[in-house]
Amino acid sequence: MDRIEVKDMFQYQNQEIDTFLLVTKKELREGKKDYYVRLDFVDKTGPIAGNIWNNALAMMDCFSEGEVVKLRVMVVNYKEQIQLNVKKIRRAEPNEYEISDFIPKTKKDVNQMSDDFFKLIDSIKDDFIKQLLNKIFEDKELWAKFSQCPAAKSWHHNYVGGLLEHTLSVAKICDFASIMYPVNRDELIAGAMLHDFGKIFEYNSFPVIDFTDYGRLIGHTVLGDQFMTQKASEINLFPPNTLMKLRHLIISHHGEMEKGAVKVPQTIEATVLHFADNMDAQTMGVNQLRDAATDPSAKWTEFDKLNNRYIYLG
């Protein structure tokens, strides 16, 4: 397959091209005298929007959200964004594509991250804590889920491997902090590694990220806390006080109740973890806003509604 990737499409403006893309949103809209279809596509190099202007009702039944499609499109420049006018579209056959070509994922080297992650586990001195971490992260099935999971739906790290990337960064910041502050390093690192683990139950798997019912009704902090508690109970003589402090690290990591913390941080480790989590999430969030600013001459990003600001690029 000779596929033109999203990142290269700007070179084909005002041309018709054939390509494959994954559909993440399909929405009928009303125009004048007729309907049209609004589409969001994605491949591993990024997202792109498109429209079916003609014969919308008929064509939209030929494929569904979450599927890879083969399509012929006119590439147009709309408000300084590249956009696709769909001429033909059909569901792609399984043998026509590799699903991995269509899933945005971390730009970091997964093997390297994996190595770093397990080296950090090896550095833990407390045997019980090390056992707990190995029990969870050496489980192949869990690791597969964990290392594939995004860390968020629509803000920072919202791509395959985002959870691993975020978790490792937070753990590294905590590792660094353990040099500076009189913390229990083993508990802090373990808390960092497990703080968002419940997200593997909170999001549906790819290609389209969405909340599970459990994610919406219970949430990742409680799910992660419960999971870890269950695993610790399977370790003979796991010290109750250690477990209690690890649980506190998980349920307090959002820092303030109005931001979803069940309890505010009440240990020095929980305080460090909260700020390490925030630093990584916010910094990577800003970074993604910057990456999304495709016009190289722009001095400011689009308005960031969530935080009520623009980001300066100059």
Place this chain on the structure above:
Amino acid sequence: MDRIEVKDMFQYQNQEIDTFLLVTKKELREGKKDYYVRLDFVDKTGPIAGNIWNNALAMMDCFSEGEVVKLRVMVVNYKEQIQLNVKKIRRAEPNEYEISDFIPKTKKDVNQMSDDFFKLIDSIKDDFIKQLLNKIFEDKELWAKFSQCPAAKSWHHNYVGGLLEHTLSVAKICDFASIMYPVNRDELIAGAMLHDFGKIFEYNSFPVIDFTDYGRLIGHTVLGDQFMTQKASEINLFPPNTLMKLRHLIISHHGEMEKGAVKVPQTIEATVLHFADNMDAQTMGVNQLRDAATDPSAKWTEFDKLNNRYIYLG
């Protein structure tokens, strides 16, 4: 033992009497040129304050918080409150008193409440939910803890049996609401019965109510949710969707995140439960403020700092 109860002490103003009381707080304070001891006492009819003005340092070593003491006191009227000046004090011997005489407890009939509670369980139609409730509440040891537990440390229902009293009231309001609104009555009643169950892990046992480490670091919503989930897992084929909704009832009952809800109510049952819980807690809180206003001619209670208001008694 011919003990004068706290509720009758106002009849002995400016007299010296002998009596027994339980010590809930003992605090050394500095006066002029010497120290004195500030004491909080309680018996089942209510709390009362006192002081050791003379020989404070020596006398305070003769007893501890949480113990019943025998004492000779002068009853004085201080700022329209009855207060005790301690002349003699010593630890009481076990055979000198019944501990139950010194513990404030619900004024409601515990047997009646117990009957009402189990009748409500019997009215549940869903077999799984009924099994779950029976598994928890027919466990004699758990029932003993549940029916003795206070519902709060210093606001509404802060006495033995307070948790049962509050839980039953909330369940009754929910039962009434189930006539008015299209709710799943079984889930709603079960949610009401279990919403604060985690408090049996959150408070230390009497005589002095305080938070456990688990209570402070994890909190009753997460502890109760985890406990119920564990119990449900022991029931063969317990429907996962039902469990998920029951869990949501527990973790959302505080209604708003800034008040400690892990999630806001997202089912109609969770909405009803939240307001039933609030109504009972707030109304009984106001009622306790009114009861604490001992001066029968007062038109207003003391200032209620928590809610920034006085309560009108007129």
Place this chain on the structure above:
Amino acid sequence: MDRIEVKDMFQYQNQEIDTFLLVTKKELREGKKDYYVRLDFVDKTGPIAGNIWNNALAMMDCFSEGEVVKLRVMVVNYKEQIQLNVKKIRRAEPNEYEISDFIPKTKKDVNQMSDDFFKLIDSIKDDFIKQLLNKIFEDKELWAKFSQCPAAKSWHHNYVGGLLEHTLSVAKICDFASIMYPVNRDELIAGAMLHDFGKIFEYNSFPVIDFTDYGRLIGHTVLGDQFMTQKASEINLFPPNTLMKLRHLIISHHGEMEKGAVKVPQTIEATVLHFADNMDAQTMGVNQLRDAATDPSAKWTEFDKLNNRYIYLG
């Protein structure tokens, strides 16, 4: 008239039908090269949207908001919602329809509600309070307004009879609460019955609900308080202290100042009333969100912006 009702229109997809509907909104919008008209219709079975794509400017002058129209429409399915493409439209003649067929109203039996309401009044023991309630609710003109009035513009109980339905529910919850808590039942019931009475001055009458100038500039709490005070002044020797407490019930029922309470609840009755009001309003609000979810396979409602959540339907 053989009218197809809104609730049955889904059976006529892709067909042209003739029917009658009441217009609640008419808005000119700009499409491409021409304008079109966006319409909201309603009949007693619910609301439905439509468009005039052709000849919009001419056709939109043939009728006004608030009128019943006769129309020929194509029924289409747009984003899983049934929608009407208007082919012909004209103002309906008075003899062609019954206005009552077009007004959404309470699904409850109004006679039954009326009976329940007056039985509650009869149960009041305080003569002055009973006189006051009778003076207000036995006034035929006021009753007509009260029993027709909606309880809100766009959230809970926004239909004919909504105010009566809501008021009765709140009064019943208060009646139930009066068994559980040491309240002055007469004052509490009267407060419940009158708490939203000012809404008859706050909303314009049907068919289109909107605020009156008085509603926007003064609001229903102050208007209701003033009205009740005036009525009480016409009763010889009405006890001033009772009046003061009834007034407090009305002006404090929103519970918190930032939600529009003039004062926070400062009596036990005002505390109960506030939570009874909240429980009914919020629960019925959630219920209406659930009813609006027309797709029987949906597990979640649309996003509830007001409360920042989805409601789970599973």
Place this chain on the structure above:
Amino acid sequence: MDRIEVKDMFQYQNQEIDTFLLVTKKELREGKKDYYVRLDFVDKTGPIAGNIWNNALAMMDCFSEGEVVKLRVMVVNYKEQIQLNVKKIRRAEPNEYEISDFIPKTKKDVNQMSDDFFKLIDSIKDDFIKQLLNKIFEDKELWAKFSQCPAAKSWHHNYVGGLLEHTLSVAKICDFASIMYPVNRDELIAGAMLHDFGKIFEYNSFPVIDFTDYGRLIGHTVLGDQFMTQKASEINLFPPNTLMKLRHLIISHHGEMEKGAVKVPQTIEATVLHFADNMDAQTMGVNQLRDAATDPSAKWTEFDKLNNRYIYLG
């Protein structure tokens, strides 16, 4: 009577003097081995604190809060504040003093304020509004109450005549604003004059300022609105639209709901009035903080808890 006034007492440090003062607070407190009495006194030149160290229980029964007492005191300097150690104290006889010597009151000339006030009324052009103002302010009994009333309990203008002083200032600012902005001057001035009028029902009369039950349960905005509405209803043909706008001025003058506004300002006049009220209240509040700083070398006032700041005096 040759009375030493509070403002001059600093000249008598470490001397015993005889004088007369009004008691505003009397509170029994516990010291070591005995009780003492804490007293707050006042005369028209300001407040001063004192203590009865000896024979406290006996002496405190000889007088009550709100009474003028004759007393012999030792004047002491305590923490850079002048304070009185009471040696003798008894209730003063009516013929021994003029009550007006003991009531703090506005430093402004009341006759001048009265003149200014009525001249502003005379400048009103709308006959109905002028009638309304005259009906209220030319009523001798109401004027007596209004011109004696404080404008607050413990913040700005908390002295006899404070309400008149504040009201006149707000009206003058509004008068000035009416030159700058396209407002209805008559409505704005009337709103200014009546905005706090309900305070005559909110505070008990001197010598000790406190809230009435009506003040606490209903509050001055609603009471003032109701009073004005009643008065307007007694004027033949009073224009309903004018009345509605005047009512809006009163009930919205606090500006934001969380600060007690029933509605936010929705007219240009209400916007002006809100800021004029705020400017006068806050500026005079700061001014009173500055006046309370008795040490002439101090560069900062005491901490202003209400606003979380110190005020700079340099």
Place this chain on the structure above:
Amino acid sequence: MDRIEVKDMFQYQNQEIDTFLLVTKKELREGKKDYYVRLDFVDKTGPIAGNIWNNALAMMDCFSEGEVVKLRVMVVNYKEQIQLNVKKIRRAEPNEYEISDFIPKTKKDVNQMSDDFFKLIDSIKDDFIKQLLNKIFEDKELWAKFSQCPAAKSWHHNYVGGLLEHTLSVAKICDFASIMYPVNRDELIAGAMLHDFGKIFEYNSFPVIDFTDYGRLIGHTVLGDQFMTQKASEINLFPPNTLMKLRHLIISHHGEMEKGAVKVPQTIEATVLHFADNMDAQTMGVNQLRDAATDPSAKWTEFDKLNNRYIYLG
């Protein structure tokens, strides 16, 4: 040039006219099967919207935002707003128009405002403060910028001369307040004159108002404070205490930290200035909302999202 002004266009409904306008926004939008261009125009009499329906992509390249264009338009009435359908459009030649005809500006007499402003400066008694004000405002270049600058981007005073108009009004209110309150008039007036001076660095110059990078990243309070401090440092022996208080006036004028005050007002002058600023900004903001309500029969303005209200026009 015989130009039809925006304010008169309503007289030409459904006619084609030729005119000149300044373009403030040009935005490509997608319609059905084709794109169209949305335009915002302005002349000195106000703003008006328009569209290019045909040949949009070609025509939109003929002119830019910020330019004056010559155009032929059809005047249409859309949702009770006058709107322009563009038939022809081209960049206007410099000799075809006067730029001043296209810039909205203060309706007040600039010479009169200038006179009033400098008379106020002349009334300052403190030589240092007067020197400082003259140094800043008599600098011709600075005055040109200051007197041309708007006071806001999209709320009150967002037109040429808006900053001068707002500053003068605030200074006049402060001048009036200096009669009523014991303030340092010289410092207060100077603070008023300089409080928003930093806005000359915060906004780009006309014709299109937008933030500078400095405005977004640093803001007008800090920029204004720094500028004044620099100017004062150039005056020999400028009293440090005076400078400190003037700086405090500038950095605290927003009143509350969440509204951007660096410090809350801690002097009586800063308190007055804050409320004077608020009164003028809010009142003129309401006034502009009223002016924008073009339908003379409307009783209410459009919804004011910023303040969550409608403004009553009746």
Place this chain on the structure above:
Amino acid sequence: MDRIEVKDMFQYQNQEIDTFLLVTKKELREGKKDYYVRLDFVDKTGPIAGNIWNNALAMMDCFSEGEVVKLRVMVVNYKEQIQLNVKKIRRAEPNEYEISDFIPKTKKDVNQMSDDFFKLIDSIKDDFIKQLLNKIFEDKELWAKFSQCPAAKSWHHNYVGGLLEHTLSVAKICDFASIMYPVNRDELIAGAMLHDFGKIFEYNSFPVIDFTDYGRLIGHTVLGDQFMTQKASEINLFPPNTLMKLRHLIISHHGEMEKGAVKVPQTIEATVLHFADNMDAQTMGVNQLRDAATDPSAKWTEFDKLNNRYIYLG
């Protein structure tokens, strides 16, 4: 001088000892029938409280706050805190003590911190930024102030060298973050080094930490920004864009406006700096709370009012 240090005094309970201490607070209080003096002392090993019970008025005139005194005291244990009953006290002679023995200061090695600090400066690659940092930190007088200054009055790092310690930690965290995130390392490190520099103008020098007038009225962010801007202006051709970004780092480091940020962070560097600052301040704050818990068997610290929590020590 053979001085017993505060940290060793617990060994002398119930003994009289002679020692030297620095007085940080002296306050006359009223006891029964007489006054006493409450004192706060400090030496470099920590703070301790004391009282003068006898002859208070005479003795308190013999010394002032901020002076070192010689004193004979009885060491007592009061509420599990060591406290001093002062028997004799007099101002110490300059030759009797070294002032450095009485000033609490950082426990870190100042030379090491200094080395680390300047090595970080050396690692800066941008010549202008390096020049700026050297200009500021190589100025001996400024360095003396900077390296002596506390970082806060009563929360984290409130001791000599606290500002250097905090600044260095924040810079190190930023240095670590510069490996993880695509930031401009030079600007980030410079921002970290200068973010709190204005505190050298905000606090009075030791021995007693308090705010300067400038600190209260203007604050360290604006003072620091202005100082850096001045210094940069003295460097030929300092790039304006770099300066603007450095200024933004300083004025936005508090992160949110309600916490005193003039602007929210709008660059990726400002985002990192804000969280690095928070992490260090909060973690060291928690650490100081833990250090203050002197009872080795305590499981919880005293209540931390500022953050509404206890800290777990278990």
